[in-house]
Amino acid sequence: MTPTAVATGARTGRTYLEVRGLTVTFDGFRAVDGVDLTLIQGDLKFLIGPNGAGKTTVVDAITGLVPATGTVDKTGQPVLGMKTHKIARMGIGRTFQTASIFEDLTVEQNLDIAAGSGRGWLTLLRRRRGRATVVAEALETIGLEHLASTKAGVLAHGQKQWLEIGMLLVQDSDVMLLDEPVAGMGAEERKATGELLQRIAAERTVVVVEHDMDFMRDFATSVTVLAAGKVLAEGTVSEIQADPKVQQVYLGTAAATGTELETGTELEKESGE
Numbered sequence: 001m002t003p004t005a006v007a008t009g010a011r012t013g014r015t016y017l018e019v020r021g022l023t024v025t026f027d028g029f030r031a032v033d034g035v036d037l038t039l040i041q042g043d044l045k046f047l048i049g050p051n052g053a054g055k056t057t058v059v060d061a062i063t064g065l066v067p068a069t070g071t072v073d074k075t076g077q078p079v080l081g082m083k084t085h086k087i088a089r090m091g092i093g094r095t096f097q098t099a100s101i102f103e104d105l106t107v108e109q110n111l112d113i114a115a116g117s118g119r120g121w122l123t124l125l126r127r128r129r130g131r132a133t134v135v136a137e138a139l140e141t142i143g144l145e146h147l148a149s150t151k152a153g154v155l156a157h158g159q160k161q162w163l164e165i166g167m168l169l170v171q172d173s174d175v176m177l178l179d180e181p182v183a184g185m186g187a188e189e190r191k192a193t194g195e196l197l198q199r200i201a202a203e204r205t206v207v208v209v210e211h212d213m214d215f216m217r218d219f220a221t222s223v224t225v226l227a228a229g230k231v232l233a234e235g236t237v238s239e240i241q242a243d244p245k246v247q248q249v250y251l252g253t254a255a256a257t258g259t260e261l262e263t264g265t266e267l268e269k270e271s272g273e
């Protein structure tokens with residue numbers, strides 16, 4: 001999205017995350033190379049790109065897990081250079097490819113702990129009643145009310161991902177960066193996850209890192225394509241699918257790895273080439 005989108009976000013009081021010139025270097029190798037991204041509340045943004053494009057590293061850099069240069073502002077507040085826990089407290093939350101939940105605790109206990117994370121005991125005590133409400137609301141949003149007393153370890157794969165999203169909700173994350181949330185899910189779980197993300201994105205800024213092109217087509221409102229650490233293309237799903245540069249990079253990857261051919265072919269086919 002453009003600076004106009006940021007201006008719109010600022011004018012309407014919507015949350016936004018503005019990333020400019022983001023660069024991450026590992027031993028001289030630029031894994032992320034001058035990336036500009038504008039993420040605005042209400043947009044369900046998908047970040048796609050071939051293996052090694054730098055998608056996860058962008059998320060790591062925004063959340064303070066790897067050092068980076070450039071700027072990241074959340075609704076005008078500088079983010080880059082802050083410690084991970086401070087970034088989380090600013091309302092920027094992320095999930096990982098493997099769900100990081102406490103398997104021996106119940107669904108509700110997981111949410112309860114997440115609701116209190118990073119806060120002193122006195123604050124916790126004061127917030128105790130409010131916390132019960134946010135946990136109840138999150139349970140409803142993620143559709144796990146009926147499993148509140150179930151140990152998280154026995155949840156289905158998709159339900160664990162939903163619990164992790166719920167943990168971000170109770171932490172009051174209004175910017176959510178989700179790393180491959182539907183990896184390993186069946187069709188029904190994927191659909192339920194997409195609908196959950198649509199509900200969440202209406203009020204928050206949501207970025208989904210994905211390889212699943214069907215999922216992207218069904219749910220993305222905007223797409224940014226990364227390749228070799230740079231933004232290759234940005235636009236709606238149909239604009240991205242019609243972009244020859246995007247087709248090229250996916251077909252190139254297919255030739256190299258044999259894993260993305262289906263994706264590349266689908267992109268090409270759907271754009272009418």
Ligand SMILES: Nc1ncnc2c1ncn2[C@@H]1O[C@H](COP(=O)(O)OP(=O)(O)OP(=O)(O)O)[C@@H](O)[C@H]1O
Pocket residue numbers: 026031049050051052053054055056057058
């Ligand atoms: N800690 C690290 N040290 C050195 N190189 C790294 C490190 N983390 C990532 N890289 C490299 O940076 C590049 C980008 O990796 P990244 O995981 O961000 O890509 P990605 O687009 O998320 O890929 P995938 O879709 O396969 O998860 C890759 O070449 C990767 O090998």
